[in-house]
Amino acid sequence: MSANHRSVLNETRLRVRYAETDQMGVVYHSNHFIWFEVGRVELMRQMGFSYRDLERDEGRFIAVAEAKCQYRSPVFYDEEVVIRTWLKSVRDSVIVFNYELLRADADTLLAEGETLHLVTDSNMKLAKLPEKYLKVFRSAVHRKKPEKEIERSAH
Amino acid sequence: MSANHRSVLNETRLRVRYAETDQMGVVYHSNHFIWFEVGRVELMRQMGFSYRDLERDEGRFIAVAEAKCQYRSPVFYDEEVVIRTWLKSVRDSVIVFNYELLRADADTLLAEGETLHLVTDSNMKLAKLPEKYLKVFRSAVHRKKPEKEIERSAH
């Protein structure tokens, strides 16, 4: 596992599914949180490890303790959406991720979000992240929203 | 656990959630399978046991092996839907459920469905249902669609 300056921000692209729309003709608002999770997992993969293995091999879970989203613009069916994810802060058992959703073809801001997580063991008890993971997480923290230049080089 | 003639059919009522609609203005078709599962679990409760306990205490899972649905009429937001569930057949490790979805206030048929399940252990290996459960399941089988009279007495 390794991380460097170029891996602090992840950009993952997905296409809006019909199932994700509602009768208002736009994406139903709970789906944004599912997309944040997609971004989170891909950021970890970019940082050099798989969340699946963290659960399976280390018995550590990154459970959601707080989640919020500000919806800036409606998201439509079949659009391509870019999820930008970065780490805002990391302590022994507390991790905060930040997110932006953008319309892929126009860079329109669709939503901004933040999730705060607690590291737990398989019994939902608070636990420390193994040191090798903590190190990677710490080196990837990006307190402010990463600059546009950096973001683009993240690909 | 006990079952009798009056418990062969379950009728469970739910109200359509906004999240379940899509931009066609009707319920997205995968949700019908989630509702079938709601009906299945309530039928088991009516038969005298909880599916949760079957998983937790007996380590047995009723996994879906086949599922089908015929959509007869669109389902709209905020409607009340009745899920009718009954057992079509039971063998040692194979259970078949049948379903009808009805508009609560008009008895309009919304959909018909069938799911075939395999009983497994926690490693997804085929397993037998414990005898006490099998007995209850067998006594509740109703090969043909239960008659209207019987259905109504099921409440």
Place this chain on the structure above:
Amino acid sequence: MSANHRSVLNETRLRVRYAETDQMGVVYHSNHFIWFEVGRVELMRQMGFSYRDLERDEGRFIAVAEAKCQYRSPVFYDEEVVIRTWLKSVRDSVIVFNYELLRADADTLLAEGETLHLVTDSNMKLAKLPEKYLKVFRSAVHRKKPEKEIERSAH
């Protein structure tokens, strides 16, 4: 449409579906927002109108602009959950709802949430809520979390 002191808080009960769990063995965190919406719609019904009719007959939509949730305790499959919903504030085009999720059989706090909504027309443009609705909403605002006594009388 009418509202009185006894209708300021809604308590709606639902049972956790299998589809709502994830492989952590608890309810996946985006579902809480779907449940909040269930509570919101039932609060409106208790206040004397249907959100469906507001959309259909008045062409007004109550779109989510911000949503947040604090997860206090894991929610398990097949549990009964009580959603408590009340209005925190109402202005011409901005409505804020507050929520609590409780374990039905033990009053354990499962989650707390808040959603901020903008009233729009069918083109997603900001619009005023019709006066007759505004009046009902205003009379139902409950800036602080309603007292337990009031809550219980809300049934």
Place this chain on the structure above:
Amino acid sequence: MSANHRSVLNETRLRVRYAETDQMGVVYHSNHFIWFEVGRVELMRQMGFSYRDLERDEGRFIAVAEAKCQYRSPVFYDEEVVIRTWLKSVRDSVIVFNYELLRADADTLLAEGETLHLVTDSNMKLAKLPEKYLKVFRSAVHRKKPEKEIERSAH
């Protein structure tokens, strides 16, 4: 719009989301139908048009009338899944799609499915597909499961 022999089968790849798992530790069975829809839309895109435009510009909807799935193997979190979609038959207002889900890294068959659709107008009344679409659909029909050679060339 154009179609040729090489476009009869679509292969689309997606990664399993955490939200799609349930407490059995595998993908919940209703999600397969959402994935089928993803495949269907991508097959149409490969055939030269967008389903979104068909809805928006032509006022035609491809509504699901029947859906079935046979689950062959459990699908796990974070796996990459290949959705293979092809047209089984097309008549004026009736379209049948077939699907296979495969584990991307091993070609394991995960599920097989079929959906039957009715073409409707925006009032859910049966309607004909515009002739230019019908022509493309007809030329893409592949009654039998496409051969492996053809499938691979479909990329």
